[in-house]
Amino acid sequence: MTETRVESADEQRAVELGSLEAEMTRLGAEGAMEILCRSLSGVVGLAPFPPARASARFGCASIEVEWASPEPAPAAPAAGAAAAVEEEEPEAEERHEVRAPLVGTFYRAQEPGAKPFVEVGDAVVAGQQVGIVEAMKLMNPVVAEVSGWVTDVVAGDGERVEFGQPLVFLRPGGQE
Amino acid sequence: MTQAGGAGPPFETVLVANRGEIALRVVRTCREMGIRTVVVYSTADRDSAAVRLADEAVQIGPPAPRQSYLYPPAIIEAAVSTGAQAVHPGYGFLSESPDFAEICARHGLTFIGPPPEVMARLGDKALARRLMADAGLPVLPGTRDPVSTVAELVPAARRIGLPLIVKASAGGGGRGMAVVRTWEELVPVFRAMRATARSVFGDPGVYLERFWERAKHVEVQVLADEHGAVLHLGERDCSVQRRHQKLVEETPAPRLAEGMARRLAEYAVAGAKSVGYTGAGTFEFLVDEEEAAFIEVNSRLQVEHPVTEMVTGIDLVREQIRVASGLPLPVGQEEVRPRGVALECRVNAEDPERRFAPCPGELAEFVPPGGPFVRVDTHGYPGWRISPDYDSLLAKVVVWAPEREQALARMERALAEFRIGGEGVRTTRDLLRGVMGHPVFRAGTHTTSLLDGTDEPAGGTAPAG
Known part of the structure; x- marks a missing residue:
C-alpha cells in the first residue's frame, strides 16, 4: 500500500532540465503525451493561424503540424474567431468542458502579466494549451482535448481548483 | 509543533486523507476537539457521509485509488491550499507509507502517525521480525x-519444518502470504x-516462518508519546x-492462558520502546496455549480500534x-483500567454465496442498530452507492457489556436489528450472526481456523450452530 510517485527536489530539477526521453520513461505514456502536446502547442503558436492538422506520437516522440495553404486565409484567431462563432451556428448548444486534470491552482497565462493562453472567442486545436494547473510547484499544462472555439473561461486566474472542475468551455468544430 | 497544554485544540485544521467509515470517524473526533476538518475525496465519493460532515472537502481525483487516495501530490496540494x-x-x-509521511513533513504538515523512519523499519516485515527478536520478543522459527534463492530456501525450510508460511517482506495486514x-x-x-511480491509490492523479498495451524x-x-511514555x-x-x-x-481476549495477556502487553511495550514508536500502534501475536510469537506491527490506527x-x-x-x-499522554499506565467486554463485527458488502465477492450496489434500506451500549461506525445511509473501487467494509457494529455472555447476546440482538437492503446488495451480516451462535466461538476456544471451509459456495453461508 505504499505507492508514492513524488520525486525529490533534485529529481524535479532534473526533469525540468533533463532529456525528453528520461522524462518519458519516468512519466509513462500519459505524462509523455502531455509534454508532447505542450511542445506541439508551441509549434502551433508559430503561425498566425490554426493548423489544418496536428499530430503527436509517443513512440520515438514526433510532432507533425500541417497548415492549409494560406490562400483561403483562415480567420486570424484573435479578432476573427469571434466572427466565426457567429457565422457557424449548426452545433448550437454543444459544449465541451476542459476540466482540471488535478487539484491545484489555475493560471490563465504562462506568468503573471503575460498574455493569457486563450481568450473568449479564440480558436483552439486539440492539444493546445489553454491554461496551467500548478500543484506542488509543478506547472501542469491544461490542454484542449478537442478543436473549437473558446466560449468561456469559467475558472479565475489564481483560483484553487479541484480535480475535474470545469475551467474552459469550448464550442467544438473547425479544422476539418 | 509542541504546544503548551490547556488552551485551544492542538491543530486548527486537520486534513483527513481517507474515505469511508474511518474518514467519518476521524472527522467526528476532530469536531469534538474543536478542530476544523478538510476531507479529500474521489469522484466516486462525492456524496459520502464524511464529505457532508466535514467543514471543507476537496475533490482530488478519479475513483482509482492510485490517482486519488494513494496520490500524495493531490493530497498535499489540498492540505496546503486549505491551510x-x-x-x-x-x-x-x-497510512503506513514512510514516503508520504516525509512528503508531509517537507511541506510543513504534521503526519499523524509514527516517525517515517520508524514506519519504514516496521513496514519491512522481515526486518521488523529481526528487530523484535533483538528486543527480546519471541518470534516463530x-x-x-529474506530468502532469495532456492538454494537458500530448501535448507531453511528443512530447519523450520512444515507447515510453514511464505511471507512478502513488504506485505502485511493479511496480504502477501x-x-x-x-x-x-x-x-x-x-x-x-x-513474483507476486515483486509485482504487488515492488519488492520481491520473502521470508519464511513456521505456520501454527491452531493459534489465536x-x-x-x-x-x-514523544516524551518517552509508552502505554x-x-x-x-x-x-x-x-x-x-x-x-x-473482541477485548479482552477470551480463554488465554494464565498471565498471557500481561506477557503480551509487556512484549508490546518493550517492542515499541526499542524502536522509538510514537502514536497509536498495534503489535500482533500468535498465541498457542502457553506459547506466543510476534508476527508484525501495524504502524497506524486499526479498523478494530473501537473495542479498545x-x-x-x-x-x-x-x-x-x-x-x-x-x-x-494525559494518563499513566495505572490509570488505564479496561472494564467489561467489547465485541466488534465487520459487516462487509460481500456475497457469501459467491465466495464473498465484493458486492457493489445502492443501499435502498439502511437502518443500523441502536440501543444500549451499541456503537455503529458506518458511512452508509439510504441512497449511498457502494463503490466497486474500494474495500467492502460497510459498517462496524460494536457492543459493550460488563461480561462476555451479555456482550454476545447484545451483538446478536444488534445484528438481528440491522436492516440493509438494495438491488444486488449482500452482506456478511448473517455469517456474523452464525459466528455469534457458534459453540466454539461462544466457548472462546476458537482459533484462526474457525471459519475454514466457509469460503466454499456450497457449504452454506454460516458455520454450524
Missing part, C-alpha cells in the same frame, strides 16, 4: 533474513510469492478470520492527534 496543519491518514491507503503444507509445494509457492490471533494496542491499552482477539482478513474482534475505546474510555484518534502535536 491544514496536519494530515490524518486513517488506515490503509497511505523462521528465517532472519501463502502456506506450504507439503514439500512438493515449497518451491512453486516460493517462486509464485516472489491476539494483538496489543499501544499508545506512545498498552490491553489486547484484542482477532482470531475470527476469513482468508487472513478479520471479521470479529469501549473498554478503556480512551478516544484513540484524539490521543493520536494530541501526541502528533507534541503533547504528552
Whole structure:
C-alpha cells in the first residue's frame, strides 16, 4: 500500500532540465503525451493561424503540424474567431468542458502579466494549451482535448481548483 | 509543533486523507476537539457521509485509488491550499507509507502517525521480525533474513519444518502470504510469492516462518508519546478470520492462558520502546496455549480500534492527534483500567454465496442498530452507492457489556436489528450472526481456523450452530 510517485527536489530539477526521453520513461505514456502536446502547442503558436492538422506520437516522440495553404486565409484567431462563432451556428448548444486534470491552482497565462493562453472567442486545436494547473510547484499544462472555439473561461486566474472542475468551455468544430 | 497544554485544540485544521467509515470517524473526533476538518475525496465519493460532515472537502481525483487516495501530490496540494496543519491518514491507503509521511513533513504538515523512519523499519516485515527478536520478543522459527534463492530456501525450510508460511517482506495486514503444507509445494509457492511480491509490492523479498495451524490471533494496542511514555491499552482477539482478513474482534481476549495477556502487553511495550514508536500502534501475536510469537506491527490506527475505546474510555484518534502535536499522554499506565467486554463485527458488502465477492450496489434500506451500549461506525445511509473501487467494509457494529455472555447476546440482538437492503446488495451480516451462535466461538476456544471451509459456495453461508 505504499505507492508514492513524488520525486525529490533534485529529481524535479532534473526533469525540468533533463532529456525528453528520461522524462518519458519516468512519466509513462500519459505524462509523455502531455509534454508532447505542450511542445506541439508551441509549434502551433508559430503561425498566425490554426493548423489544418496536428499530430503527436509517443513512440520515438514526433510532432507533425500541417497548415492549409494560406490562400483561403483562415480567420486570424484573435479578432476573427469571434466572427466565426457567429457565422457557424449548426452545433448550437454543444459544449465541451476542459476540466482540471488535478487539484491545484489555475493560471490563465504562462506568468503573471503575460498574455493569457486563450481568450473568449479564440480558436483552439486539440492539444493546445489553454491554461496551467500548478500543484506542488509543478506547472501542469491544461490542454484542449478537442478543436473549437473558446466560449468561456469559467475558472479565475489564481483560483484553487479541484480535480475535474470545469475551467474552459469550448464550442467544438473547425479544422476539418 | 509542541504546544503548551490547556488552551485551544492542538491543530486548527486537520486534513483527513481517507474515505469511508474511518474518514467519518476521524472527522467526528476532530469536531469534538474543536478542530476544523478538510476531507479529500474521489469522484466516486462525492456524496459520502464524511464529505457532508466535514467543514471543507476537496475533490482530488478519479475513483482509482492510485490517482486519488494513494496520490500524495493531490493530497498535499489540498492540505496546503486549505491551510491544514496536519494530515490524518486513517488506515490503509497511505497510512503506513514512510514516503508520504516525509512528503508531509517537507511541506510543513504534521503526519499523524509514527516517525517515517520508524514506519519504514516496521513496514519491512522481515526486518521488523529481526528487530523484535533483538528486543527480546519471541518470534516463530523462521528465517532472519529474506530468502532469495532456492538454494537458500530448501535448507531453511528443512530447519523450520512444515507447515510453514511464505511471507512478502513488504506485505502485511493479511496480504502477501501463502502456506506450504507439503514439500512438493515449497518451491512453486516460493517462486509464485516472489513474483507476486515483486509485482504487488515492488519488492520481491520473502521470508519464511513456521505456520501454527491452531493459534489465536491476539494483538496489543499501544499508545506512545514523544516524551518517552509508552502505554498498552490491553489486547484484542482477532482470531475470527476469513482468508487472513478479520471479521470479529473482541477485548479482552477470551480463554488465554494464565498471565498471557500481561506477557503480551509487556512484549508490546518493550517492542515499541526499542524502536522509538510514537502514536497509536498495534503489535500482533500468535498465541498457542502457553506459547506466543510476534508476527508484525501495524504502524497506524486499526479498523478494530473501537473495542479498545469501549473498554478503556480512551478516544484513540484524539490521543493520536494530541501526541502528533507534541503533547504528552494525559494518563499513566495505572490509570488505564479496561472494564467489561467489547465485541466488534465487520459487516462487509460481500456475497457469501459467491465466495464473498465484493458486492457493489445502492443501499435502498439502511437502518443500523441502536440501543444500549451499541456503537455503529458506518458511512452508509439510504441512497449511498457502494463503490466497486474500494474495500467492502460497510459498517462496524460494536457492543459493550460488563461480561462476555451479555456482550454476545447484545451483538446478536444488534445484528438481528440491522436492516440493509438494495438491488444486488449482500452482506456478511448473517455469517456474523452464525459466528455469534457458534459453540466454539461462544466457548472462546476458537482459533484462526474457525471459519475454514466457509469460503466454499456450497457449504452454506454460516458455520454450524
